Amino acid sequence: MSDVVVIGRTNAGKTSACLRLARALGVEDLVWMVERTDGGKERRRLPIREAERWLTSGEPHSTTSLQTLTIPVARGKVNRSVDIVDSTGLADGRVGDERVRRAMGQTLRALISAKAVLHVVDAAEVGRSLEARAAPFHALDEQLVAIGRTKAFYLVLANKIDLPFAERGVAWLRGRLHDARVIATSAKTGAGFDEVKRYVWKLA
Ligand SMILES: Nc1nc2c(ncn2[C@@H]2O[C@H](COP(=O)(O)OP(=O)(O)O)[C@@H](O)[C@H]2O)c(=O)[nH]1
Numbered sequence: 010m011s012d013v014v015v016i017g018r019t020n021a022g023k024t025s026a027c028l029r030l031a032r033a034l035g036v037e038d039l040v041w042m043v044e045r046t047d048g049g050k051e052r053r054r055l056p057i058r059e060a061e062r063w064l065t066s067g068e069p070h071s072t073t074s075l076q077t078l079t080i081p082v083a084r085g086k087v088n089r090s091v092d093i094v095d096s097t098g099l100a101d102g103r104v105g106d107e108r109v110r111r112a113m114g115q116t117l118r119a120l121i122s123a124k125a126v127l128h129v130v131d132a133a134e135v136g137r138s139l140e141a142r143a144a145p146f147h148a149l150d151e152q153l154v155a156i157g158r159t160k161a162f163y164l165v166l167a168n169k170i171d172l173p174f175a176e177r178g179v180a181w182l183r184g185r186l187h188d189a190r191v192i193a194t195s196a197k198t199g200a201g202f203d204e205v206k207r208y209v210w211k212l213a
């Protein structure tokens with residue numbers, strides 16, 4: 010069973026947030042499992058610096074397979090770990106690519122069994138949409154909010170707060186999701202991840 014599933018639109022910063030979280034938890038070497046859409050599984054170990062380059066490169070492998078990071082969490086004398094699933098493949102509308110459809114299926118299965126959901130939203134994009142008087146939230150995000158609310162642990166990361174208009178986006182998200190926990194983060198600078206870390210800690 011996966012402990013935490015990270016969801017959100019493509020490019021919101023899910024993979025970056027997973028790596029930031031691993032860093033905040035003091036992980037140097039990343040161990041992660043890639044579950045390919047053909048059902049195959051691979052285990053990889055990599056220094057976190059290299060992982061950053063590899064996982065956020067935007068190549069197809071990073072968008073069509075589930076990646077589970079196993080993060081050790083020291084709690085007193087007991088060593089536990091938290092499994093964090095970096096989900097992929099969620100998209101609005103009709104999806105033509107078979108691999109992406111399979112990835113969506115994998116993500117939905119992981120979501121159902123997860124204890125906790127971290128929902129990454131690009132707050133800068135929300136802010137820019139508000140500036141342009143466009144819809145700040147998409148149908149997919151509405152659905153993800155609905156799914157997230159069914160979980161005992163649901164946390165929204167209002168990400169990319171290092172970018173212009175993000176502040177406006179964060180304020181809007183806090184109003185819109187008033188009964189959910191919204192943390193302003195930047196996976197780029199690391200802002201907000203101490204709070205995310207404390208939250209994930211509780212799950213171990
Ligand atoms: N400025 C800024 N860029 C970010 C942040 N988080 C992610 N990115 C960038 O946004 C792009 C998408 O990030 P990625 O983690 O691959 O998104 P994913 O598709 O949700 O996994 C990459 O170019 C990241 O470097 C952030 O907090 N601030």
Ligand SMILES: [Mg+2]
Nearest residue numbers: 023024025071
């Ligand atoms: Mg990704």
